[in-house]
Amino acid sequence: MKIHEYQAKEILAKYGVPVPRGEVANTPEEAAAVARKLFAEGASGVVVKAQIHAGGRGKGGGVKVAKNRDEAEQHVQKILGMQLITHQTGPQGQKVRRLLIEETAQIDRELYLGIVLDRSTGKLTFMASQAGGMEIEEVAAKTPEAIYKESIDPAIGLGAYQARKLAFALGLKPTQVNQAVAFFQSLYKATLETDASLVEINPFITTKDDKLFALDAKINFDDNALFRHADIKALRDVDEEDPLEVEASKYSLNYIKLDGTIACMVNGAGLAMATMDIIQYAGGSPANFLDVGGGATQEQIEHAFEILLSDKNVKAIFINIFGGILRVDRLATGVVAAAKNLNVQVPIVLRLEGTNVEEGRKILKESGLNFQVGATMKEAAELVVAAAKEAK
Numbered sequence: 001m002k003i004h005e006y007q008a009k010e011i012l013a014k015y016g017v018p019v020p021r022g023e024v025a026n027t028p029e030e031a032a033a034v035a036r037k038l039f040a041e042g043a044s045g046v047v048v049k050a051q052i053h054a055g056g057r058g059k060g061g062g063v064k065v066a067k068n069r070d071e072a073e074q075h076v077q078k079i080l081g082m083q084l085i086t087h088q089t090g091p092q093g094q095k096v097r098r099l100l101i102e103e104t105a106q107i108d109r110e111l112y113l114g115i116v117l118d119r120s121t122g123k124l125t126f127m128a129s130q131a132g133g134m135e136i137e138e139v140a141a142k143t144p145e146a147i148y149k150e151s152i153d154p155a156i157g158l159g160a161y162q163a164r165k166l167a168f169a170l171g172l173k174p175t176q177v178n179q180a181v182a183f184f185q186s187l188y189k190a191t192l193e194t195d196a197s198l199v200e201i202n203p204f205i206t207t208k209d210d211k212l213f214a215l216d217a218k219i220n221f222d223d224n225a226l227f228r229h230a231d232i233k234a235l236r237d238v239d240e241e242d243p244l245e246v247e248a249s250k251y252s253l254n255y256i257k258l259d260g261t262i263a264c265m266v267n268g269a270g271l272a273m274a275t276m277d278i279i280q281y282a283g284g285s286p287a288n289f290l291d292v293g294g295g296a297t298q299e300q301i302e303h304a305f306e307i308l309l310s311d312k313n314v315k316a317i318f319i320n321i322f323g324g325i326l327r328v329d330r331l332a333t334g335v336v337a338a339a340k341n342l343n344v345q346v347p348i349v350l351r352l353e354g355t356n357v358e359e360g361r362k363i364l365k366e367s368g369l370n371f372q373v374g375a376t377m378k379e380a381a382e383l384v385v386a387a388a389k390e391a392k
């Protein structure tokens, strides 16, 4: 799960990570009130920041500095409600519904910090780079040596010596090193205790008066751990998610929308991945990833159909099921019922194997509906690709 920058900063502040003073605003009036308050408290400027679940906001015009209240109000007028396009939003952009208004910082250097779960070592890795404020993916691709890494032993935590190594690698001044050690350890503690899968501070800044701040903050959480963080779960903003994905999550369906024309309904994440691959291999393109899970009910299958069909790009449906816990006859009953209830018009191709497969095939055959069944996964993929091409 992703959250907004302002929410990430609230969490980090609780762990003692220094962040600039600021507040979120949902309306121009609220934004003006926050700016007024910050100036009254002595801020020399404020920064107006679009809150969307995507990076690259600065380049897209979603982060603007103001020297006085008038300027701040002009930026608010422009940014609030705009369709902000960044390299992470796609060409359609994302509507800005919230702003973070913060006191400006006197930036000396812009650096990078990140903590990410490294699946190859099974440990959290702390990353730091002097190439902050820019796209870290580009730095990683072109100059990977510019990113310093410390792998963290979960039994010990981030050692002070490791934090000092990172501080030296960043070229911090001796007067900043102790602050940096405390900063990095707080960041690590926040990552660990919130079950975050990624924490990124870009830029991590030093100021002209030698202070350190998280000027930007991004946190992604492990969805499988959200059950033990009710407070974090409450931070979810469905406005930032794909509406079909939100709908799917209501029925515990693992659905991710893609750009292709062939809808997939599959049980098991591994089989779903293989299905997307074989569609590509057969010359088609998947419209989604969908794992209905091991024990899908007829109701879930109907909802899955509704979601697949709400995607206007879908030209054919590929149902690829290996009946284990989910018995094939039960699935076939669900598919037939859904196809009748929803009056499905797009061609459906199935590949079925596993428990009660013969009963399942019989149910499909006797339904009177027009399903194609592939004998193998490859044949079914070829059939569905051909069906999608014909439908165009």
Ligand code: GDP
Pocket: 047, 049, 054, 055, 056, 057, 058, 059, 063, 065, 103, 104, 105, 106, 107, 110, 133, 134, 202, 203, 215, 216, 217
């Ligand atoms: P992102 O583009 O979505 O990653 O948004 P950031 O929060 O990282 O902001 C982008 C850039 O805006 C930063 O790298 C800074 O250069 C600039 N910026 C953000 N806040 C301030 C501020 O308080 N003062 C100044 N001078 N620049 C800022």
Ligand code: MN
Pocket: 055, 056, 133, 202, 203, 216
């Ligand atoms: Mn940033």
